[in-house]
Amino acid sequence: MLERLNQSMEHIERQLDQPIDVAELARIAATSEYHLRRMFSALAGMPLSEYIRRRRLTVAGAEVLVRDESLLEIAVRYGYGSGEAFARAFRAMHGVGPGEARRSGAALVSQPRLTFRLTVEGSSSMLYRVVDKPAFSVVGFKARVPLVHSGPNQAIIDFVRGIGSQAMEGLEKLSDQEPQGVVAVCDDLDPSRAEGTELDYYQAVITSGAAPEGAAVLPVPAGSWAVFTTSGPAPQAIQNLWRDVFTQWFPSNPYRSRPGPEILRTRMSPDQTEADAELWLPVEREQG
Incomplete structure (x- = not known):
């Protein structure tokens, strides 16, 4: 690759x-x-x-x-x-x-030519599985937010804070399949993935049931998903997981990403310093 x-x-x-x-x-x-x-x-x-x-x-x-x-x-x-x-x-x-x-004759900025190399450190194993899921729906609350590559996304923080704990508890009861519970879902990203371009962000659940009145619904067709898990200090463990998936897993495995929502399930420790995370990415096998 x-x-x-x-x-x-x-x-x-x-x-x-x-x-x-x-x-x-x-x-x-x-x-x-x-x-x-x-x-x-x-x-x-x-x-x-x-x-x-x-x-x-x-x-x-x-x-x-x-x-x-x-x-x-x-x-x-x-x-x-x-x-x-x-x-x-x-x-x-x-x-x-x-x-x-x-x-x-001013000094100018130079963008070097890029060459990609795979560095294998071998210090840790990446835990993953590939799951074939039937069609399901993402059901919950939706906002259009800017893409932020590093650091906190204040638009998402403000959106989630505004939902309210009672509404979140009612939403969680609708979850009936993996990934269980309330999840963060990103969809409809600009193909360039440039900083500041907008995406659809859902605070939602994954379900095959009927959506309540007023809920945002994203239908997702059947397909394969690569599921990655990690645990560690927050947010570093999650950020490192994203990095490792694309710098190590995809170049080393016969899969490629396909269009579809990206789903992150996060469970924080009581003191909010540690996280258990599960990242679901839509994939398909490379041809040939």
């Missing part, structure tokens, strides 16, 4: 001055476009679209400094429809406009 992912990175380098088709990158990586975006974001710490943008502006920045071409010619080569659009993007990355950079 990582070898093919690196081949797709080489393709990006050859196409920086041409349109880049993410579907073609996925074909080179021998996976789905959805899984490629998910895998790249988890491994690189940024969306694929952001990496491509930063690589283009890195190469364009070098050409601004050393070539005699007009700034507009360079802008068009790297996909910008006008000098103004190029200048805005250039300044956002480099902290200086292209004209000023050319006149002063």
Whole structure:
């Protein structure tokens, strides 16, 4: 998997001055476009679209400094429809406009080329199982919130606090299958998974029963799920689980992520310092 992912990175380098088709990158990586975006974001710490943008502006920045071409010619080569659009993007990355950079020979920011390698530490085992589930429903309370890659998501914190303990107790009684109890569910994420893009967040239960009036309902079709478990200090244990799933498990196993909600069941210790967590991710077997 990582070898093919690196081949797709080489393709990006050859196409920086041409349109880049993410579907073609996925074909080179021998996976789905959805899984490629998910895998790249988890491994690189940024969306694929952001990496491509930063690589283009890195190469364009070098050409601004050393070539005699007009700034507009360079802008068009790297996909910008006008000098103004190029200048805005250039300044956002480099902290200086292209004209000023050319006149002063300013130091520019560089986005290095990425190459992925699998590091096997062998210090711990990852506990997981693959479950085939029939269709079910996510039933509960729903909010549209921004995506936050690190640190607390205040929008989610405020949303959950506003639900109320009585409503949560009534919701928990509807749970009739795994994962049991009240869970956090994320769905309808932007394909780029860029910081600040929005997603549907549910404080909900998994059920096959009827939803009460006024509840938010997300129907989920039958499919396979990879279920990962961890225990340890909160929130570090959960954050490390997410990291390890995408940096270790997916590259080492014949599965890829597929579209669908991501479900996290968390149970905190009485003093709120330790957590037992169960992460459910929709998966499918790689072809071939």
